[in-house]
Every structure is written in C-alpha cells, then in structure tokens.
Amino acid sequence: MKPTGISPSRRAFLRTALATTPATLVLAQQFFHPSLGLAAAETAPKAYQPAYFTASEWALLMSLVDRLIPADEEGPGALEAGVPEFIDRQMGEPYGYGALWYMQGPFRDAPAELGYQLPFTPRTLYRAALPAFDKAVQARFGKGLVELDEPTRDDAISQLQHGTLTIGILPPLVFFDQLLQNTREGYFCDPVHGGNKDMAAWRMINFPGARADYIDWVEQYGREYPFRPVSVAVTGG
C-alpha cells in the first residue's frame, strides 16, 4: 500500500466517530482535521461503541493513541487502525480482568527489575489512570488533553513517559508502558481482535500475516515479497 494523506478508511472512521462522540471532542477533531468537515453524511460503517470505557475516557484514549501512532503519509495511524476498539475489547477479555497475572498480595515495593507489583488489573489501571492523567494535564496546561494542539499533546505524553507528570498514586511510567504496549498490540495484531483494520499496518511494513508457506521464498535473497497479507479470519489475495 502507498497511502497518501488520509485514507478512505480513516475518513470513514473519523466520520462515524464524529457522529457519536461528545461535542468537545467533535470540536477537537475538527480542529485537528479541518479537511474533513462534517459534510459527509452518506453511508458509513457504524461507529464502534465502547463497552468498557466511559465517553470521557474514550475521548481521552483516542486522543492519546492518535499521538502515539499518528496518521501520516507512511501508513495508518492508531485511530484508523482501530486501536481504541481493540483496547476496549481487551478490557472485556480475561486479560482485562488481570486473570493472566498473579494478583495475590501482599503487594510490596521492589526494585523495578522485579517487574509489575501493583494491585491494578488493566481495567482498574485505565480507570484510575485516565482521569488522573487528564487532571494533571488540566493543571499543567490549562486544558484537557483532547483540547490541546498536537505539539502540546506530545509534550504531555512525553512528560508522562518521563515521569515528570504525576498521576495520583500510580507510577506514570507503569501507565505509559501499559498504554504503549496495548497501542502497539492494537496496531499490529491480527484484525480478528478489532485492531489493524484492513491490515493496513501490516501492509505498511510488508508483513504477510498468516500466509504460512514460504518454502519457495526462503532462498530468494533480497527480493521484495509481493503478496498481500492474510488474516486468520479474513482471506486476502
């Protein structure tokens, strides 16, 4: 794929997102994507309705992942890849409930090298961290994240990453790492999980997904692999 500007899928996504998101976010989206406008009311896929995140959490999550993997001429951004939908769906999986982690106490402070030692599951971590982060952004920048321009949003995220923006009792880096990991997962996962829409992220890097048989390609040194990716759920070609 050679994406230029905003792809049709991103346009459709944003169009439907705009129709269902709170007014403040609509304004923010308009501001950041002035070319879109609100003219297009033609048929578009139904916007994803988050099952776990509240409207304000959802707006904030979209605003965050949009900067972690922005849309540009190289390939899809996190929003059109469906990263927020992916993260919301993961919150309903055993993973979201911390059912894959050892969660028995006591929870103790330990050197960072000994790994995650907090009583938060992914669900409770996002629920605690998102409003605390937005509050910290409000205090520092005078506006919530969704209302900030792109460079200021990047600055806020950078401060989260480097621990200079405190978010209540949570270590900022723990939340940042969780968010970045889930964002990358939603960007590059098989589309069956709700992310990586149209396998556009795979096409950007030329990963063929579940093609599975490369026996004739093993020793074709240096040749670009020419076939489109396939999903475990959707056949391509």
Added chain:
Amino acid sequence: MANRIMPRTDAVIVGFGWTGAIMAKELTEAGLNVVALERGAFRDTYPDGAYPKTLDELTHLQRFKLFQNLAVSSFTFRHGVADQAVPYRQIGAFKPGDGVGGAGLHWSGQHWRVRPEELALRTRYIERYGKAFIPDGMTIQDHGVTYEELEPHFDFAEKVFGTSGQAYRVKGQVVGDGNPFEADRSDHYPLPPQKTPYSAALFMKAAKEVGFHPFLQPSANASEAYTNPYGCQMGPCTFCGFCSGYACYNYSKASPNVNILPALRQLSNFELRTNCNVLRVTLDAAKRRATGVTYVTPKGEVVEQPADLVIVSTFAYNNARLFMLSGIGQQYDPRTGEGTVGKNFTYQTMATIRTFFDVGKNTNPFIGSGGNAVALDDFNGDHYDHGSLGFVGGAPVWCNQAGTKPISGIPVPDGVPAWGKSWKKAVKDSYVNTVSFDVHGTNMAYRDCYLDLDPDYKDQYGQALLRFTFDWKANDIKMSRYITSRALDLAKAMGPKSIQVVQKNFGDHFDTRPYQTTHLAGGTIMGLDRKTSVLNRYLQSWDVHNVFALGSGAFPQGLGYNPTGMVAALAYWAAKAIRNDYLKDPRPLIDA
C-alpha cells in the same frame, strides 16, 4: 487426606513434556503399567495448532495461550539472600509452559548436543587453569556422566525428533562442512539441513570473512517428510515463522505430541490424565521410599496414586519445588553450604547484535523456522584458551531467522523514540531490512543463586511458590561482553548502516521484565557425591531410590547451548539404567 485412592500402578510420571513422554515410551516398552499426570490441559496439533487460528501473535505471544497461567501458580524473585522476594506477576524474562507436551509443544526446535568438556566443567578448569582460576563463590560441578556414555542417546533422540542438520565427523571420519568443533558422532542427522534464509546466509558470509567457522545449525524442524523410530510422521517445514510460542500447524516441529504421543496412545499399559496437579510425592515413614503421588483435580478432589516408581519430569526448577514440598532430600542453605535441594540454580547469559540496512535489503524476517540458523562455536566451550581471558564459560553465536512478528519483534536503531512519527517511520524502514543475531552464553552456578520455598506467597492450591534468589555475576558478564565484542567484527563485516548491541553492563541486576530465554536449570542437580548433588549420575534421587528426576533441573550449571537435546539424551540415559538395572533389583544404583 485423599478423597480417592486409585489402583496401584508400576510407574507414575509427573509432568508430560519431552522427558515425561520419553520415559513413558521407555517404561511401557519395558512392560510396565504407566500413568502420566499432566497439570495442564490436553493439547495436540488439532485443535491447538490448527491453521489458520494458530498463526495469531496476540493470542500466543502477548496473551500466552500455551503458557502457564500465573494466576494459578507463579514464582517469586529476589536478587540477594537478604532481600524480600516479590512475585513474578506477569510473564517476562522466561515463559513457563504447561499442558500436554509442556514447553516441548511451543519451543523453537534448536536441537543441540553438549560440548563434552561442559560435562566435567569443574575438573576441566582445575586441570587446565588451576583451582584459583574458579572465582570465589562459583559452585560449578561435574555432571558425573561423559559424552561417550551419552552419545548413543543423543543419536537416538535426533532420530526420534527428526532433526535436520549437517554432521562434521561421524565415527572419526570428516563427512561434511558441519561444526568443526563438534564432538564425534556415531551417525548422521536423520534429515539433511533445512534451507538457509537470507539473514543467516549474510551471517555465514561475514563469519567466514572474519575467520570464524560458521555451520548450519541442527534443527528439530523437518527438512523433508519423515517417519521416526516410533512410526510417528512429520511433514516438511514451510518456514511459516510461527514456532516459539506456537504449536506447529504442519507436523514439522518435533514435539512430544507429534513425535511420541501417537505411539503411546495405542498402548493398553499407558494412561495419560490431564488437569491433574501433583501436590507431592508421598513417602514411607522413613522417607527412604516413595509410595506414589498425591494430586488435585480441577474439581478440587484430592487423589492418591500409589506407584512403585515415581518419575519427576516437570519443567526445570519445578522438580526442585516438588522435592521441597515432598520432603525429599535436604534444602540447600547458602549460608552454610549444607543441603542440596535448590542448589545451583542457573540461567543463560544472552546478548544480541542487530544490524540495520537501507530500505530494499529485504531480509524478509517473517520467513522463519524455529531451530534453523547459521551458528558458530568458535567461542563456545573450552576448545580455546581461557587463561588470559579470565572468565569461566563460553557462548555459541547464531543468526536464527525464526520468524519475526510485528507486535513483539520489530527492532529499531538506537536513538529512535518509542512512539510518534519517527518511531513509525523507523519501524517501517527497519522491519524487512534488519539482521539480528545472538550470543547465547553459559551461566555459571554460584553459592548464593538458589531455590527454596517462599514463606509468604502461595499458588491456587495453597502451596508455597518457588522462590528464586538470583543475580548476574561479573564472570558471566565478562564472558558475554568479550564474545559479543568478537561477534561485533562479524556485524561490521556485513556492512550495515548501523549496529545495535544489547548486552549486560557490569553491575546490572537480573531483570524479570524483558524476555531473555526460558533455559533455566539446576535445583535438583546430578553428580557423583551425595553431599553436593540431589541426583546420582543416573538421575536417581540419592535419598529416595525409587524417585528419578528428569530435565534441566539436573544440570549443575547453565550450558552454552539450548538445553532440550541434552535433556532428551539424559532421559534416555536414565531410562536405560532403569530398564537394564534398576527394575531387576530396585535399590540405589550408586552406593552412597
């Protein structure tokens, strides 16, 4: 107390991975009635490896479908004996398995033997370099078995696994351009080597240019259709790139499920019970003889399984935990050096070099086969002089194009931010234009690196978690950094745009977060003296003679190679001793 007592069986096997399956086959061949107990679920190529669902990175590598669920049972870690241990709450540095096939279902397929000198490491270093060369606190030991004794078992295991490779020397005759440092073999690999992907070919060319001795690494991924000595069939590997962490959809990667279980399932004297979590080995009043095992079912029913012979074949360190929970032998105490159970816990010392090329190189790293690589042994073992280098140990170096997936695997050059526009551009430019290779080093044993039971944290059954006390030591970091610096010459010879080195710095603490390797060893080590080992040279408990413990728990220190080949050969070696000797007259096979 047990809710139910099962009829007595001749042998009970605890854990059904590679070693449990091998022993089940050997003991049923000897005419014994065998019951195997596996704590995890039943697994097989269908449905666990079925195409296309198995080729799903998120489910397998990020959500750990085939791995141990830490919510059920985990471990605790601390760096030093005076520290407070905390739980391993999320899978990171290593990925423990469970379920039928164990780690053998979702391994890569790197199938090595052992460097002969590593079997008598302590003796070798003392003879060659003097006793003072071994640093204070390093507790390396000899295995008590020789390469010559194990060779027939290495050979048979390769035939069972359908291993692809190129021999160097067979029965004293040089037969091909295999590993020139390899010990003598009694036969060729059963299958020819696999094809060589581009990364590995680039590595081979550069290695030759700088004067190393690269060779095609043996892999338990079938290069051709194959039927093993048990009548189990394999299909040729198609380089799908989904090996480590996955069940093979194609019957190409050796596993207990593909290469042994089909032969066992037809037998009337074999029974496999899944979802049976063994709580302890039961002992007689004198703690000299095992009477069987006690396990718990998913419904919480506690079941007693009486048996004349108990094979403990859980993963690596879990054998030590089961010995501790059962009261077999004496717990090791790092302060006094007394006791043996839990002693000499070891890992492996990893370093990675990545070379980044211009767009258009197209190394296509999605093409891959788990065990397939070009390797070099120039710095492994002790065929070179360690005297002036001042460290014990060594490392093979290999370029293993095993299949890089986009969530877990895309490296970017140093200095690239973790997110945003420039990260995305770097990912796009790097994915198909990178060559990575590994320095996969030994880890020596130390007095204060050991296993015991955690006093605070419990598993879902109320039993104490295993506590790891472990940290890196200067000797191993010195070894790894030296060999990595030599491998850097090779990286430069490839002519990349940039090079990235991921290695340990002196003073670094063990980090449980990033994945390193699942090659853990020790805790129930084998040896020649009951005062310094848990098992004798036949893997028989010194204390309870009808208990044998298989797996890498028996290694006195961490090897340079991956452990599976050694683990399989030792299982056949122990099986031979049981069949030919022990069953005729059950007793300690070595007088203590």
